[in-house]
Amino acid sequence: MAQDKNPPTLPIPEDKKERFEKIKAKFIEIYGEEPKFFSRAPGRVNLIGEHIDYCGYSVLPMAVELDIIMAVSPDTQGQISLVNTDPQYQSYNVDVNQIVITKDVPHWYKYVLCGIQGIKEHFQSDTLRGFKAVVDGTVPRSAGLSSSSALVCCSALSMLKANEWTMSKEQLAEVCAKCERFIGTEGGGMDQAISLTAVAGKAKLIEFNPLRTQDVLLPPNAAFVVGNSLAEMNKAATPQFNTRVVECRLAAQVLATSQEGVKWREIRRLGELQEKLVYTLDEMLNLVTSKLHPEPYTKQEVCEILEVTPEELVETSLSANTTHVDSFSLYNRATHVYSEAKRVVQFKAICDQQPGNALEQLGELMNQSHASCRDMYDCSHPDLDTLVEVSKANGAVGSRMTGAGWGGCTVSIVNAEKVSSLLAGVKAGYYQPNPDKFSKVDEALFATTPGGGAAFYIA
Ligand code: ADP
Ligand code: NG1
């Protein structure tokens, strides 16, 4: 893969000028000087491949138009000064050498600090510049469109340029995937990779270890509609996300104990176990059926199988906010992961071959993905399930929750000619009956095409 130096510096598009000017005006009002540059990183919608990036499996997202923009000016004194255009977020200042990111409350500025700290650790320089910034975001928060990673990536870009350092988009994606873990979520790297490497007009297949990306050309008659259920969940503030990461790790380790010649302590991901066994995904699904039981495992049972004490289990398999969890679903989680990994391969193959009924085939895979997220991964929400059904009843060929789930958005695939009727039907069927949701429908429901990736803009 080409390792271009630094994401591109682009002219501000005509239709975005007003927003950039507003951010610039705010910057001048706050800091009494003009910003030197803008950084921008988009959110994303994941088309298929949910909750499998952290198991080592490929995913297939595209960037959206919604983004985080920062107006920036380097600070040679090493101060970081952050102001958000949204008044609900308090301003924050810190010396770049004094950054501490605690995992307790995920305050907004900690995501910015994650990006700064990641770049700092990568370059290990004795002389560091800070920066002053005004942050403006349009990605809905905690809605599965990755506002957190857009913020982390945008911040990393700002730190990089403020210090006049260079790094390829791919290197940045690796750094940003790791540094978002400072705040406590154990994600797999999909969000940062697509935000940084997206190409307008194309979805991407993203593979991990090492990070690789391939453009995916979607069928010409395919359009995508995103609907925010408006149920919200912050991933860093709740243990559900990390519990899934841990359940997948335990499933891999428990399965490993059933295989001769495999040391479970060397296995941390379901994908690593497949590699070690040199099995197909179908063979892995059979292994799950024959070696795991569908009922949840108690912590005691897991400890007995792995022959460790509960204290040792914390060391070998658990994470900071999951030490209290005492029941783990291993069969269901592993079944979801291996079947979802298979659906991603099938989705990519359909896009490559473009058969006449590509849209229907892709839609069916998305429907299966939603059912698996809902029933096997327990990461849907009743509002998401309703939104999926309303979308399918109004012309969507396929519909599924997207992102981590437990609330947030759905993505539907629809024939491009039927976008307007789908939007109208979902507006009437899902939003209108609820006055609170209906008041937000204009931001919550939209058609989207694959957007471009992160970039700098001249101030
Ligand atoms: P998601 O990534 O799916 O949107 P997360 O729960 O991972 O959801 O991250 C949401 C958090 O990211 C918010 O609670 C907030 O702290 C931070 N965030 C996102 N966008 C912004 C923004 N524009 N300004 C400030 N903080 C933001
Ligand atoms: P969101 O929905 O943006 O919080 C999270 C993870 C991804 C991936 C998805 C589920 C982070 C930063 N993001 O995304 O890596 O695991 O859930 O597919 O942890």
Ligand code: MG
């Ligand atoms: Mg997030």
